[in-house]
Amino acid sequence: MTAAALPTGIWRREAVAELKRSWRLPQFLLPTVLTPAAFYALFTLAISRTPSPAVAAASLAGYGVFAAIGPALFGFGAGVAMEREQGLIELKRVSPLPADAFVAAKLVAALAATAAAIAIIYLAAILAGVRLSAGQWLLLIALHLASTLPFGLIGLGLGMRMSGKGAVAVANALFLGSAVLGGLWVPSTMLPGWMQAVGQFAPSYHLGQLARAIVGADTIGSPAVHLVVALAMTLAASGWAWTGWRRSPA
Secondary structure, X not given: OOOXXXXXXXXXXXXXXXXXXXHOOHHHHHHHHHHHHHHHHHHHHHOOOOOOHHXXXXXXXXXHHHHHHHHHHHHHHHHHHHHHHOOHHHHHHHOOOOXXXXXXXXXXHHHHHHHHHHHHHHHHHHHOOOOOOHHHHHHHHXXXXXXHHHHHHHHHHHHOOOOHHHHHHHHHHHHHHHHHHOOOOOOHHHXXXXXXXXXXXXXXXXXXXXXXXXXXXXXXOOHHHHHHHHHHHHHHHHHHHHHXXXXXXX
C-alpha cells in the first residue's frame, strides 16, 4: 500500500466501523430515526387529519431539519463523551488515525441516520399530497443533510468537554430546545415574542427558514441572510469543536 493510499484506507475503515457500531445500537437508531417521522405523522397528518399540501410541505421543511439534529447531537455529543470515559478517544489519539478521519466517520454515521429519518418523512409527506419539483426535492435533501454539520460540531465540542451523563442531558435539552425555539414544530410566527428573539440565536431557526423558502412557504426575513448566518454559526461551531478537541486531556 502506498503512502498516498494509506489515509484513504484509514478513512474508509473508520467510517465503516462507525456505521456498523451505530446501526447495531437500537437504543440510538430507533429514537433518532423514527421519532421525527412519528412526530410529523402525528402533529401534521393525524391531528390535522386532512392538512393542505402547502401546510404539509411547510411542516416537512421543519421536521427535516429536526431529523438531522438528533443523530448529530447524540452521535457526536453523547457518543464522544462516553468514548472519552472509556479511554477510546485517548487510544485513537495515539494511533495513526487522523483526527479528521475520526470526525468524518462520526459525520458519515450521523448522515446515514439522518438520511433514513428524512426518507420516512418524505414518504409520509408525499402520501399527504406534497408535490415539489425535482429541483426543490434536491435542494431540500441537500439542506436537510447539511443540517447535520453544525449540530454535529456542537455535539463534538460538548462531548470533548463533558461527562457521558452530562453530555446526554445537554444534548436532550438542545435537541428539544432547538426544535421549539427554531420553529421546527410550530412556525416561529406563532411563538411568543421572547421565544422568537431567542430562537434567532439557534442554527435550527435559520436552517428551518431556508427549508421553508425551498418549499415555497412563508419565511421571516431574507433567505440570503439566513444562509449567511447559518454558515457563520457553522464556522463558530467548528471553532468550538476544535478547541474542545485540543484542550481535552483524553
